[in-house]
Structures are given as structure tokens and as C-alpha cells.
Amino acid sequence: MAEQWQDVLDHAVAVAQKAGKVVREALQSDRKVSTKSSSIDLVTQTDQKVEQLIIQSVKETFPAHRFIGEESVAAGEPCDLTDEPTWIIDPIDGTTNFVHTFPFVAVSIGFLVNKQVEVGVVYSCLEDKMFVARRGKGAFCNGKQLRVSDQKDIHCSIVATEFGSNRDGGAVEKIFSSLRKVVCLPVHGVRGAGSAAINLCLVASGCVEAYYEIGVHVWDVAAGALMVTEAGGVLMDVEGGALDMMSRRILAANNRHIAEQIVGQIQAFTPQRDDAPPQQHRRFYPK
Ligand code: LIP
Numbered sequence: 137m138a139e140q141w142q143d144v145l146d147h148a149v150a151v152a153q154k155a156g157k158v159v160r161e162a163l164q165s166d167r168k169v170s171t172k173s174s175s176i177d178l179v180t181q182t183d184q185k186v187e188q189l190i191i192q193s194v195k196e197t198f199p200a201h202r203f204i205g206e207e208s209v210a211a212g213e214p215c216d217l218t219d220e221p222t223w224i225i226d227p228i229d230g231t232t233n234f235v236h237t238f239p240f241v242a243v244s245i246g247f248l249v250n251k252q253v254e255v256g257v258v259y260s261c262l263e264d265k266m267f268v269a270r271r272g273k274g275a276f277c278n279g280k281q282l283r284v285s286d287q288k289d290i291h292c293s294i295v296a297t298e299f300g301s302n303r304d305g306g307a308v309e310k311i312f313s314s315l316r317k318v319v320c321l322p323v324h325g326v327r328g329a330g331s332a333a334i335n336l337c338l339v340a341s342g343c344v345e346a347y348y349e350i351g352v353h354v355w356d357v358a359a360g361a362l363m364v365t366e367a368g369g370v371l372m373d374v375e376g377g378a379l380d381m382m383s384r385r386i387l388a389a390n391n392r393h394i395a396e397q398i399v400g401q402i403q404a405f406t407p408q409r410d411d412a413p414p415q416q417h418r419r420f421y422p423k
Pocket residue numbers: 206226228229230231232298299300301329330331332333349351352353356
């Protein structure tokens with residue numbers, strides 16, 4: 137009998153490759169940019185075209201499956217995660233990078249059943265790196281198995297994070313205050329690829345020890361989260377509890393010890409959840 141969800145993984149890889157080709161071609165022409173929740177929350181026609189390409193292709197092969205897609209939610213679709221098999225899609229994770237040709241842009245596809253990530257595919261399309269993971273079966277990049285860093289000392293670590301697209305004064309203060317504390321631990325360095333999915337793959341690859349961010353969305357992290365756990369890493373909320381993928385807060389690390397030391401530095405805040413009712417959806421970061 138074929139292994140469970142191998143057909144889903146194969147399909148996700150094939151469609152991510154097609155999507156990546158569209159993204160690379162679009163980089164050769166003018167990119168028409170619009171904005172979503174704010175003047176710095178960018179979207180392009182390529183984001184929308186790639187999301188449609190992925191959803192159409194999956195629907196033909198798996199007609200009973202459900203979808204949560206970044207651009208479909210932006211267009212008013214609900215962001216409801218049920219126990220049914222669900223594909224969670226970010227057609228271009230790193231849209232700002234894409235607009236500016238900063239070379240870290242990923243197609244991110246997670247597949248969940250009973251709210252558990254079974255398959256994750258992150259295609260870093262300009263680097264031509266295909267990251268894949270299946271629950272219980274490991275994580276791989278271009279066929280090579282991934283393993284998190286074995287570093288136990290936070291002072292010898294690199295930590296990745298992002299500023300996101302929230303410029304609310306109170307939130308920005310907390311982001312900077314947390315960052316100052318992390319930098320001054322001190323750590324070896326702080327980095328950010330500009331793509332949550334790629335940051336998670338960097339943790340899985342052992343290039344950075346940890347990644348945290350407040351303000352991400354479920355489509356940014358669903359696939360990459362599985363990459364981290366299948367490479368031996370840990371996931372948690374930025375305040376140290378269990379990760380809630382709809383909460384828009386994530387901390388990923390190579391081990392619990394490093395994760396807990398970062399938790400101690402973070403001044404947390406609570407963005408509007410991804411599964412908030414649609415009428416609240418645009419009101420980010422309530423006081
Ligand atoms: C973005 C990222 C980025 C993060 C933002 C945002 P998009 O996703 O992955 O790293 O800081 O919060 O969600 O909009 O490019 O798909």
C-alpha cells in the first residue's frame with residue numbers, strides 16, 4: 137500500500153515547482169504592486185495568479201480537500217481550519233522581497249488533517265531549494281536530510297526574526313525592546329530572510345538556532361513548522377506555551393533550552409487572530 141499522504145507530497149512538490157517557474161518569470165517583467173492591510177503590506181498579480189494555479193491543480197486531483205490561501209482570505213474567504221484535509225497556501229512568502237528582487241522568495245504549501253500538519257513543502261524558488269517534510273518521516277532539502285544545529289549555548293547562536301508589516305507604535309516599541317534584549321544577551325548575530333517560511337527552513341537546516349516573530353499568518357508558517365519538528369527542533373508560543381498556529385505568534389528553535397532563553401527576552405503582544413470573524417479581520421493589533 138502506498139505510504140499515507142505520499143500522493144499529497146508528490147502533488148505539492150510538482151505544483152510548487154510550476155509555481156516557482158511562474159515567480160521566476162514574473163521577476164523578469166514589471167511587477168504591478170497593490171497594498172492590503174497597510175501601505176507596506178504588499179501584494180502583486182503574481183501572488184494571486186500563483187495561488188489560483190495551485191488551488192486549481194489541487195482541486196483536480198483532490199476534489200474533496202479544503203483550502204486556506206493568503207490571497208483568498210484577503211479577498212474575503214473565511215480562514216476556518218477544520219479537521220478535514222486542508223491545504224494552507226502562501227503563493228509567495230516574501231512578497232516584499234519579490235517586489236524588490238531581494239533573493240529569498242518561497243512558495244509555501246502545508247497540508248493538515250485533524251489540524252495537524254502532515255506535509256510541508258517550501259520551495260525557495262530563486263535558490264532552487266525544495267524543502268519537503270512528512271510527519272514522522274523527516275525533513276529534506278533537495279533530497280538531503282535536514283538536522284537542526286546542536287548548539288546549546290545561546291551566546292553562540294544566530295537568531296532570526298522579522299519586523300513584519302505592523303507599524304502600530306506600541307507593537308513597534310515591544311518588537312524593538314525584545315530585539316535589543318536578544319542582541320545584548322549577547323548572541324552571535326540576528327538575521328532575517330524576509331520570508332517566515334525560509335526562516336523556519338534555516339532553523340531546520342541548522343544555519344540559525346532560532347526564529348521568532350509576532351504578526352505572521354498561518355499560511356506563512358504551516359509548512360515550515362513541520363520542517364523544524366521533523367529536523368529535530370521545537371516550536372512554541374513566544375510566551376512559552378504550546379504553539380497555536382492561528383495566533384500569529386511563533387518561536388522555533390533547535391532545542392527547548394535555546395527556545396526558553398529567547399522566551400525570557402520577548403515582550404509579547406496579541407495580534408488579531410487569523411481565525412477572527414471576517415468583519416474584525418482587517419483590525420490588526422487591538423489594544
Ligand atoms: C510575510 C513574511 C515575512 C513576515 C511578514 C509576512 P508575505 O509574508 O513571511 O517574513 O515578516 O509577517 O507575513 O506577506 O510575504 O506572504
